[in-house]
């Protein structure tokens with residue numbers, strides 16, 4: 349009998365996760381689950397901080413994990429833009445991001461912002477003879493609605509340049525497995541920390557999400573779209589303790605899955621009631 353080639357037989361269990369959005373409690377629950385399932389690799393797909401209270405401790409955990417990928421999310425761009433004070437704060441949404449950057453400034457140093465600003469839009473990994481392409485949304489555009497699950501095949505094929513076998517993306521906060529026109533695999537692990545109340549009984553689930561990919565002997569043995577319970581009250585207590593701006597909206601986000609990022613009337617009213625425009629004016633003009 350020929351000797352087994354150990355490398356060819358090696359099993360890799362890859363935990364793919366995205367869109368932590370400052371939710372440290374959800375991240376710890378996901379990582380505990382991944383460790384329990386013997387994950388050997390950790391691939392992140394962007395959107396690390398905001399609107400949750402988590403900050404430097406999340407970056408420290410990612411550093412300790414030895415994350416081998418981090419394509420830049422659109423919220424990395426917005427956080428850096430807020431910190432650089434280049435967003436138009438007459439727009440309630442841009443005021444929201446700038447006020448959140450102001451909150452993050454108490455925890456993050458200049459080197460961290462510089463690192464976030466320089467993250468690439470795509471990362472490529474070769475495992476078991478397969479080429480994986482990772483991006484936050486599209487490989488050339490880390491924002492937009494092109495890749496929500498009900499969008500057209502042509503949009504999804506934009507993830508797949510020649511030579512790519514598996515495309516991994518985040519951003520929509522919805523788990524998905526589908527195929528490219530050439531038979532390539534496309535996976536979205538959903539969101540760790542910012543689940544939305546999606547329509548339908550099946551999709552309405554506010555737990556922390558990620559995907560566990562098993563690669564063995566040059567094949568994908570399984571794609572496990574996992575959902576993990578976490579302590580939302582502990583997360584909200586952390587937000588309260590730290591004086592998180594827009595706290596009530598964060599609470600609604602966690603408990604009811606309501607997203608406010610694009611709800612300018614609510615963001616404007618909340619900012620007015622809490623004096624954020626004055627605070628941000630002082631910050632921007634400092």
Ligand SMILES: [Mn+2]
Pocket residue numbers: 367395421422423484490518519520
């Ligand atoms: Mn995003």
